Amino acid sequence: xxxxxxxxxxxxxxxxxxxxxxxxxxxxxxxxxxxxxxxxxxxxxxxxxxxxxxxxxxxxxxxxxxxxxxxxxxxxxxxxxxxxxxxxxxxxxxxxxxxxxxxxxxxxxxxxxxxxxxxxxxxxxxxxxxxxxxxxxxxxxxxxxxxxxxxxxxxxxxxxxxxxxxxxxxxxxxxxxxxxxxxxxxxxxxxxxxxxxxxxxxxxxxxxxxxxxxxxxxxxxxxxxxxxxxxxxxxxxxxxxxxxxxxxxxxxxxxxxxxxxxxxxxxxxxxxxxxxxxxxxxx
Amino acid sequence: xxxxxxxxxxxxxxxxxxxxxxxxxxxxxxxxxxxxxxxxxxxxxxxxxxxxxxxxxxxxxxxxxxxxxxxxxxxxxxxxxxxxxxxxxxxxxxxxxxxxxxxxxxxxxxxxxxxxxxxxxxxxxxxxxxxxxxxxxxxxxxxxxxxxxxxxxxxxxxxxxxxxxxxxxxxxxxxxxxxxxxxxxxxxxxxxxxxxxxxxxxxxxxxxxxxxxxxxxxxxxxxxxxxxxxxxxxxxxxxxxxxxxxx
Numbered sequence: 001x002x003x004x005x006x007x008x009x010x011x012x013x014x015x016x017x018x019x020x021x022x023x024x025x026x027x028x029x030x031x032x033x034x035x036x037x038x039x040x041x042x043x044x045x046x047x048x049x050x051x052x053x054x055x056x057x058x059x060x061x062x063x064x065x066x067x068x069x070x071x072x073x074x075x076x077x078x079x080x081x082x083x084x085x086x087x088x089x090x091x092x093x094x095x096x097x098x099x100x101x102x103x104x105x106x107x108x109x110x111x112x113x114x115x116x117x118x119x120x121x122x123x124x125x126x127x128x129x130x131x132x133x134x135x136x137x138x139x140x141x142x143x144x145x146x147x148x149x150x151x152x153x154x155x156x157x158x159x160x161x162x163x164x165x166x167x168x169x170x171x172x173x174x175x176x177x178x179x180x181x182x183x184x185x186x187x188x189x190x191x192x193x194x195x196x197x198x199x200x201x202x203x204x205x206x207x208x209x210x211x212x213x214x215x216x217x218x219x220x221x222x223x224x225x226x227x228x229x230x231x232x233x234x235x236x237x238x239x240x241x242x243x244x245x246x247x248x249x250x251x252x253x254x255x256x257x258x259x260x261x262x263x264x265x266x267x268x269x270x271x272x273x274x275x276x277x278x279x280x281x282x283x
Numbered sequence: 284x285x286x287x288x289x290x291x292x293x294x295x296x297x298x299x300x301x302x303x304x305x306x307x308x309x310x311x312x313x314x315x316x317x318x319x320x321x322x323x324x325x326x327x328x329x330x331x332x333x334x335x336x337x338x339x340x341x342x343x344x345x346x347x348x349x350x351x352x353x354x355x356x357x358x359x360x361x362x363x364x365x366x367x368x369x370x371x372x373x374x375x376x377x378x379x380x381x382x383x384x385x386x387x388x389x390x391x392x393x394x395x396x397x398x399x400x401x402x403x404x405x406x407x408x409x410x411x412x413x414x415x416x417x418x419x420x421x422x423x424x425x426x427x428x429x430x431x432x433x434x435x436x437x438x439x440x441x442x443x444x445x446x447x448x449x450x451x452x453x454x455x456x457x458x459x460x461x462x463x464x465x466x467x468x469x470x471x472x473x474x475x476x477x478x479x480x481x482x483x484x485x486x487x488x489x490x491x492x493x494x495x496x497x498x499x500x501x502x503x504x505x506x507x508x509x510x511x512x513x514x515x516x517x518x519x520x521x522x523x524x525x526x527x528x529x530x
Binding site: 065067088089090093095096098099102104105106107108115116119149150151162175 | 526
């Protein structure tokens with residue numbers, strides 16, 4: 001992991017992720033939930049996993065930090081094979097955000113954010129400084145929010161704290177499972193904008209599961225469209241998926257108005273093309 | 284537990300149950316006053332026995348809490364074990380408090396150990412039930428996010444699941460405390476410590492001098508202790524429940 005100090009963030013602090021022939025089979029089920037997926041996620045990009053419910057996108061996400069242990073296959077983080085290292089140790093190096101933040105209701109907001117640094121054995125001063133810094137990063141006033149409990153925050157604020165907690169130990173990779181699923185549409189937009197702003201600053205590798213295609217188009221540098229068994233139907237930039245859907249399945253998933261959606265999506269800074277990513281279709 | 288108290292009756296107590304003050308008709312004439320007299324003349328023994336009673340209950344409660352939470356920790360992840368624990372705690376209540384007396388006397392003899400065994404057994408039941416319910420009631424999203432940020436199983440249990448289930452477990456401890464206050468009186472039957480001896484000695488000499496006073500002292504003492512302990516547990520709940528999850 002490239003050493004990053006608290007104050008200066010290098011251009012790309014993210015690491016690439018490689019899933020190689022990863023399969024998840026649950027006992028007593030005929031077809032595997034994830035069927036031999038091979039997927040490379042480039043460093044410093046936001047990659048959206050989309051697909052109908054039950055297609056295995058969440059399972060795929062949770063196998064990256066081995067919250068779900070793969071039955072087969074390899075997981076490589078940067079240049080390190082993490083398939084067999086200690087799972088808890090791995091997860092401390094990967095940020096994880098779930099719907100509504102998943103905050104611990106019995107701890108203050110500051111204590112929630114401090115959990116991972118504490119587990120990593122940082123000293124008190126460093127933790128306190130880092131927590132304040134993260135409050136600023138997610139646009140919350142530390143003095144005002146530090147000692148509140150999660151139930152004293154709105155849904156959007158809880159989600160922000162969830163992001164702050166995930167970023168606490170400055171992990172190269174951030175995994176988000178339907179992060180903005182339960183907030184109202186206006187807050188959702190605001191949180192999405194904020195995530196893009198944070199990403200502009202930090203350049204993490206961010207993998208987001210969503211069922212909302214519009215969200216995928218807005219946030220994603222790349223979009224992976226899954227069908228059942230986490231088979232990759234198309235892995236492409238949002239523009240290309242909108243302009244040239246690989247097949248009818250993708251077309252249906254995009255829904256109507258692909259042209260309109262295309263208009264909303266480009267961020268000026270991203271016009272130059274990113275490196276091509278090879279995504280062999282799993283078979 | 285050995286310092287809990289001696290199974291040998293304190294010398295003064297024997298005297299307490301022997302008619303010392305005249306004939307029965309004297310006592311009958313002034314009921315309330317005679318209880319008062321009894322309290323005054325036996326104050327030391329009553330205080331001592333009350334303290335022992337409370338001490339027995341507190342220690343057994345502590346032991347039962349550890350046992351019940353430990354059992355719940357083993358059981359709550361599995362549906363089969365959870366329902367087994369529930370069945371045990373539900374059916375355990377149907378055992379009369381006296382029933383285990385005979386069983387424990389054989390291996391443990393008389394005195395403190397059988398009393399502790401009986402009281403602890405009954406104390407475990409409500410706590411076990413609530414601990415299983417409380418641990419199962421913890422929001423799975425919170426548990427998942429704990430695992431997701433790299434907390435190990437043990438760490439998740441002690442830092443997340445147990446604190447969140449604590450108010451429910453404490454509810455079980457309160458029920459348990461009320462219940463075993465009464466059950467602890469049975470301890471006197473195995474010559475254990477506590478207020479039970481006033482009840483049993485009174486009952487066995489019914490119609491004898493001071494018998495009713497003795498029973499009333501035991502019963503009221505138990506009720507008062509139960510109230511005091513419940514208040515204390517409410518206070519403990521306030522102190523140990525984080526502000527973020529208080530109702």
